[in-house]
Amino acid sequence: xxxxxxxxxxxxxxxxxxxxxxxxxxxxxxxxxxxxxxxxxxxxxxxxxxxxxxxxxxxxxxxxxxxxxxxxxxxxxxxxxxxxxxxxxxxxxxxxxxxxxxxxxxxxxxxxxxxxxxxxxxxxxxxxxxxxxxxxxxxxxxxxxxxxxxxxxxxxxxxxxxxxxxxxxxxxxxxxxxxxxxxxxxxxxxxxxxxxxxxxxxxxxxxxxxxxxxxxxxxxxxxxxxxxxxxxxxxxxxxxxxxxxxxxxxxxxxxxxxxxxxxxxxxxxxxxxxxxxxxxxxxxxxxxxxxxxxxxxxxxxxxxxxxxxxxxxxxxxxxxxxxxxxxxxxxxxxxxxxxxxxxxxxxxxxxxxxxxxxxxxxxxxxxxxxxxxxxxxxxxxxxxxxxxxxxxxxxxxxxxxxxxxxxxxxxxxxxxxxxxxxxxxxxxxxxxxxxxxxxxxxxxxxxxxxxxxxxxxxxxxxxxxxxxxxxxxxxxxxxxxxxxxxxxxxxxxxxxxxxxxxxxxxxx
Numbered sequence: 278x279x280x281x282x283x284x285x286x287x288x289x290x291x292x293x294x295x296x297x298x299x300x301x302x303x304x305x306x307x308x309x310x311x312x313x314x315x316x317x318x319x320x321x322x323x324x325x326x327x328x329x330x331x332x333x334x335x336x337x338x339x340x341x342x343x344x345x346x347x348x349x350x351x352x353x354x355x356x357x358x359x360x361x362x363x364x365x366x367x368x369x370x371x372x373x374x375x376x377x378x379x380x381x382x383x384x385x386x387x388x389x390x391x392x393x394x395x396x397x398x399x400x401x402x403x404x405x406x407x408x409x410x411x412x413x414x415x416x417x418x419x420x421x422x423x424x425x426x427x428x429x430x431x432x433x434x435x436x437x438x439x440x441x442x443x444x445x446x447x448x449x450x451x452x453x454x455x456x457x458x459x460x461x462x463x464x465x466x467x468x469x470x471x472x473x474x475x476x477x478x479x480x481x482x483x484x485x486x487x488x489x490x491x492x493x494x495x496x497x498x499x500x501x502x503x504x505x506x507x508x509x510x511x512x513x514x515x516x517x518x519x520x521x522x523x524x525x526x527x528x529x530x531x532x533x534x535x536x537x538x539x540x541x542x543x544x545x546x547x548x549x550x551x552x553x554x555x556x557x558x559x560x561x562x563x564x565x566x567x568x569x570x571x572x573x574x575x576x577x578x579x580x581x582x583x584x585x586x587x588x589x590x591x592x593x594x595x596x597x598x599x600x601x602x603x604x605x606x607x608x609x610x611x612x613x614x615x616x617x618x619x620x621x622x623x624x625x626x627x628x629x630x631x632x633x634x635x636x637x638x639x640x641x642x643x644x645x646x647x648x649x650x651x652x653x654x655x656x657x658x659x660x661x662x663x664x665x666x667x668x669x670x671x672x673x674x675x676x677x678x679x680x681x682x683x684x685x686x687x688x689x690x691x692x693x694x695x696x697x698x699x700x701x702x703x704x705x706x707x708x709x710x711x712x713x714x715x716x717x718x719x720x721x722x723x724x725x726x727x728x729x730x731x732x733x734x735x736x737x738x739x740x741x742x743x744x745x746x747x748x749x750x751x752x753x754x755x756x757x758x759x760x761x762x763x764x765x766x767x768x769x770x771x772x773x774x775x776x777x778x779x780x781x782x783x784x785x
Contacts, residue, residue, distance in 0.1 A: 313341070315339060315340055315341040315350065316338070316339060316340040316341070319336065319338070319339040319340075322339065323335075323336055323339065332357060333357065333358040333359075333360060333363055334355065334356070334357055334358075335355070335356045335358070336352045336353070336354065336355050336356075337353050337354035338351075338352070338353040338354065339351070339352050339353075344376060346379070346380075347376050347377055347378060347379065347391055348376070348377050348379070349374060349375070349376045349377075350374070350375055350377070351372065351373070351374040352370070352372070352373045352374075353371065353372055354369075354370075354371065355368075355369070355370040355373055356368070356369050356370075357369075359414035359415075360414070360415065362414075365414060367400065367401065367412060367413055367414035367415065368398075368399070368400040368412065369397075369398070369399040369400070370395060370396075370397060370398050371396055371397025371398075371442075372394070372395070372396040372397060373393075373394070373395050373396075374393070374394040374395075375390050375392070375393045375394070376390070376391040376392040376393075377389070377390060377391060378390065378391040381434070389434060390434075390435055391435070391436050391437075392435070392436055392437045392438065393435060393437070393438040393439070394438070394439050394441075395438075395439070395440045395441070395443075396439075396440075396441045396442055397441070397442045397443075398440065398442070398443035398444065398445070398459075399443075399444050400412060400413070400443075400445055400446070401413035401414075401445070401446040401447075401448060402445060402446070402447050402448065403448045404447075404448065404449045404450040405450065406450055407450055413446075413448065435464065435466065436465070436466050437463075437464065437465045437466065438463065438464040439461070439462070439463045439464075440459060440461070440462040440463070441459075441460070441461055441462075442459070442460070443457075443458070443459035443462070444456065444457075444458055444459075445457040445458075445459065455479055455480055456479065456480050457477055457478075457479060458477060458478045458479075459475070459476075459477045460476045460477060460478070460485065461474060461475070461476045462474070462475045462476075462477075463475075469493055469494050469495075470491070470492070470493055471490075471491070471492045471493075472489070472490070472491045472492075473488070473489070473490040473491075473492075474488070474489050474490075475487070475488045475489075476488075479513060479514070484511030484512060485511075486508075486509070486510045486511075486513060487507075487508070487509045487510075488506070488507070488508045488509075489506065489507045489508075490504060490505070490506040491504065491505050491506075492504035492505075492542075499544065499545060499546050500544055500545060501544055502542070502544065503542060503543050503544055504540070504541075504542040505539075505540065505541050505542070506538075506539070506540040506542075507537075507538070507539055507540075508536075508537070508538040508540075508552075509536070509537045509538075510534065510535065510536055511535050512533055512534075512535060513533070513534055513535075514533045514534075533556055533557060533558070534554060534555070534556045535554070535555045535556070536552060536553060536554035536555065537552050537553055538550065538551075538552035539551050539552060545585040546583065546585065546587075547582075547583065547584060547585055548581075548582065548583040549580070549581075549582050550580070550581045550582075551579065551580035551581070552578075552579065553576075553577065553578045553579075554575075554576075554577050554579075555574075555575065555576045555577075556575050557573065557574060557575075558571050558572070558573055558575075559571055559572040559573075559575045559598075569640075570600065570601050570638075570639065572598045572599070572600050573598065573599040573600070574597070574598060574599050575597070575598045576595065576596070576597045576598070577593060577595065577596050577597075578593065578594045578595040578596075579591060579592065579593045579594075580592045580594075581612075588613075588614060588615040588616075589612075589613065589614040589615075590611075590612070590613045590614075591611070591612035591613070592609070592610070592611055592612070593607070593609075593610035593611075593612065594608065594609060594610075595607075595608055596608075596610060600638055601637070601638040601639060601640075602637075603634045603637050603638050605634065607623060608624075609623065609624050610622070610623050611623070617666070618664060618665070618666060619664070619665040619666075620662060620663070620664050620665070621662070621663045621665070622660075622661060622662045622663070623661045624659070624660065624661075625657055625658070625659050625660075625661070626657065626658040626661050626681075627657055628654040628655055628656050628657065628658060628686065629654065629655040629656075632649055632652075632653075632654050635649060636649060636650060648691065651689060651691050652688050652689055652691055653687075653688070653689045654686070654687070654688055655686070655687045656683065656684055656685040656686035656687055656700075657684040657685065657686070658681040658682070658683065658684070658686070658704070659681065659682040659683075659684050660681060660682050661679070661680070661681040662679075662680045662681070663677060663678070663679050663680075664677065664678045664679075664680075665677050676707075676708055677707060677708065678705065678706070678707045679704070679705070679706045679707070680703075680704065680705050681703075681704050682702070682703055682704075683700050683701055683702045683703065683704050683713070683717075684701060685699055685700070685701065686699075686700045686701075686704075687699060687700070688700075689723075690723050690724070690725050695722055695723055695724045695752065695772075696722070696723035696725075696731070697720065697721065697722050697723065698720060698721045698723075698731070699717065699718070699719055699720040699721065700713070700715065700717055700720050701715075701716060701717035701718065701720075702714045702715045702716045702717055703716075708745075709744065709745060710742065710743060710744040710745065711742070711743055712740055712741060712742035712743070713740070713741050713742075714739075714740050715737045715738055715739050715740070715741065715757070716737075716738055717736065717737050717738075718735070718736050719733075719734070719735055719736070720733075720734055720736075720737060721733045721734065722734075724772075727772075733761065733762075734759045734760060734761050735760040735761060735762070736759070736760040737757060737758065737759045737760070738757070738758045739754060739755055739756060739757035739758055739759075740754060740755045741753075741754045741757070741770060742754065749773060750772075750773075751772065751773055752770050752771075752772040753769075753770055753771050753772070754768075754769055754770040754771075755769075756768075756769065757769065757770070
């Protein structure tokens with residue numbers, strides 16, 4: 278009995294397989310036969326398409342062929358006309374070829390495309406308002422939106438697509454024009470792996486814009502999606518050719534940029550981004566909304582990382598520029614963003630050079646210039662860290678906290694506050710107060726409102742703190758251990774000093 282059942286199951290399997298082969302062969306034979314009639318029925322098919330879509334479309338030739346199990350339809354000299362002017366061509370495609378996927382179309386209940394090839398495109402895009410685009414001659418309905426899920430599903434379903442030789446005239450809202458010549462825009466898929474590539478030129482420039490993206494998974498599923506990307510651009514003018522900032526209300530006068538970017542997007546949106554950017558002119562007035570002179574010859578190398586908690590950390594090995602004819606160069610800058618706090622760091626800062634540059638540019642107001650000039654800072658700050666509060670809380674959180682190690686720092690007296698020479702130690706300061714932890718060799722302190730001459734010491738340890746109010750400076754300290762020529766000594770500071778000479782309340 279079991280043997281007979283096995284025989285019948287075997288026969289059933291072979292019969293099913295044979296039936297499937299016959300059906301496939303019949304399907305292919307019928308498809309190959311009728312695909313040749315597509316060209317003969319070109320006009321009725323085109324008329325039905327125009328009626329269904331309400332698009333004034335014309336095709337010189339429509340024909341088909343069969344590739345394995347799929348039909349391939351090809352259209353030559355496809356033209357789309359303006360809806361209100363049948364003489365105006367708004368889109369021209371030399372060749373459009375698409376391979377359909379009948380099996381997936383039946384399963385999905387909608388037309389599914391397996392491969393798409395577009396060769397030779399001429400069209401114009403018009404920016405109606407910042408960030409809003411339309412095919413010239415085809416206005417977008419007010420309030421119209423795009424279902425991004427449908428767009429993503431379409432991209433993820435196509436096995437391969439290529440756009441070759443496209444010339445796109447771009448008309449920006451502010452009146453400027455640009456020509457984007459796309460040499461290649463391609464997409465390939467193998468299971469969950471996808472690869473995008475774009476190679477294009479702006480306004481007949483010799484150097485192309487090159488972009489490559491390789492991804493794994495669905496970008497809407499952050500747990501498993503990953504991608505790597507590379508972007509290279511040379512002398513792309515983001516003000517005239519790609520005024521992307523216009524959508525943000527930023528009107529750049531000049532934004533020619535060379536650069537390279539590498540992106541590594543890991544699951545859980547863990548991101549690593551690094552690259553280099555150079556530009557001959559950076560319009561910081563447009564970026565800041567203040568009347569500031571532009572930065573010239575800007576060069577920046579950077580690396581940034583984001584973790585799964587949306588905290589960012591970055592490094593800037595090189596930042597160089599000229600501002601108001603003054604050269605600025607910073608190396609090994611650090612940037613971190615966490616819990617609405619921005620932290621900037623730099624290994625070393627030359628106080629005298631930085632002060633000289635600040636005084637030479639038109640940035641500081643006259644009162645601040647006078648203050649910086651009077652202080653006459655010199656020496657170095659080591660391991661400088663600046664913490665900025667992105668959402669400061671009045672009376673609780675200061676707008677900034679500066680921390681640094683002092684290396685042979687000197688400062689002149691200012692409005693009653695003492696001066697110092699040769700200070701080593703640790704500094705922490707915010708807009709309202711601060712302190713210095715002294716751990717220094719030979720140094721001197723200058724109290725011009727109290728002592729006629731500076732006080733010299735061979736060494737010193739201790740903490741000196743100060744507090745600023747609207748009209749007073751308060752200085753106090755813990756126990757200071759000092760060494761002078763006459764031997765060891767201890768000292769305490771407790772000073773109440775006016776900011777302005779001739780104050781009603783004298784120094785204490």
